[in-house]
Amino acid sequence: MTPSSDLRAEAEALARQLPNLNFKAEASEAAHIGSAGRRRAGTGEQFWQYRRHTQEDAADRVDWRRSAKGSDLFVRETELETARTVLFWCDPHPGFNWKGEGDIRTKADEARLLMLALGLMMSKDGERIGALGAGRTPSFGKRAVDRLAEDISNGAGRPFPPPPRSSATLVIASDFYDPIAEWQARLKPLAARCPEGVLLAVAAPIELDFPFQGRVKLRRPGDLGERILGRAETLRDEYKRKFAEQREALLKLATQIGWRLVTHTTATPSLHGAARLKMALESFGARG
Secondary structure (H helix, E strand, O other): OOHHHHHHHHHHHHHHHOOOOOOOHHHOOOOOOOOEEEEEEOOEEEEEEEEEOOOOOOHHHEOHHHHOOOOOOEEEEEOOOOOOEEEEEEOOOOOOOOOOOOOOOOHHHHHHHHHHHHHHHHHHOOOEEEEOOOOOOOEOOHHHHHHHHHHOOOOOOOOOOOOOOOOOEEEEEEOOOOOHHHHHHHHHHHHHHOOOEEEEEEEOHHHHHOOOOOOEEEOOOOOOOOEEEOOHHHHHHHHHHHHHHHHHHHHHHHHHOOOEEEEEEOOOOHHHHHHHHHHHHHHHHOOO
16 A cells, blocks of 8 residues: 555544534535526425636536626536535645654644545535645545545645635645744735635644753754754743744634634544544534
């Protein structure tokens, strides 16, 4: 098995332990809202709506009768097609793809596991999933999950992605150790297009506890700079204070843009992290 297939198997086992997802996509900003109507179909009703044609749509999907009323092309979608779209992104920085001594997974792999578990649940419920910036059309089903597993594992060297063409619910996973001003510059354009989003901040226990003593050399993987501490234990309190300040600033940023913040450590059971991520995503669907 490849590392991604191992992670996929773990995600499937994790998803089976979570209760059913409770999305209300019809009330969500992430559902593609257009001119809507209802028509009778046998003994029940089928919901449908129009949206503007995009580059991803085949020409045979154009509703020419509706499009003839103006200069824009429109596609008619059924209720299933107007499901929520959720896009995931995992920080490719080498510092995120790192684990402390005794950790089972890197921070990035833990984030991928949680996102894949939620992606599996969403896909089974008919929600469209994909990786932000991967250049593929979001979809559902086994193939969509396979693509998601591949895309969130192969982002090395790619720049931070621009906003998607259409509104979606976003999940952005990182340790968020870059300056908050940099994250603000990255996230605000995304939030302007996608008002629903979750920041998934994953840390290793050693990063929270700072258990070092004596002479220690510190360097973040992927960065050239390093710092040598003579008596590391004397800086523990200051380090913890700055770590807490960084998390507080991240929460403030998430609140400002209308998103949620979920924190998790690689020592915490993955089920707990997946449940918290699920609750954060469900909180958007609970509006209205």
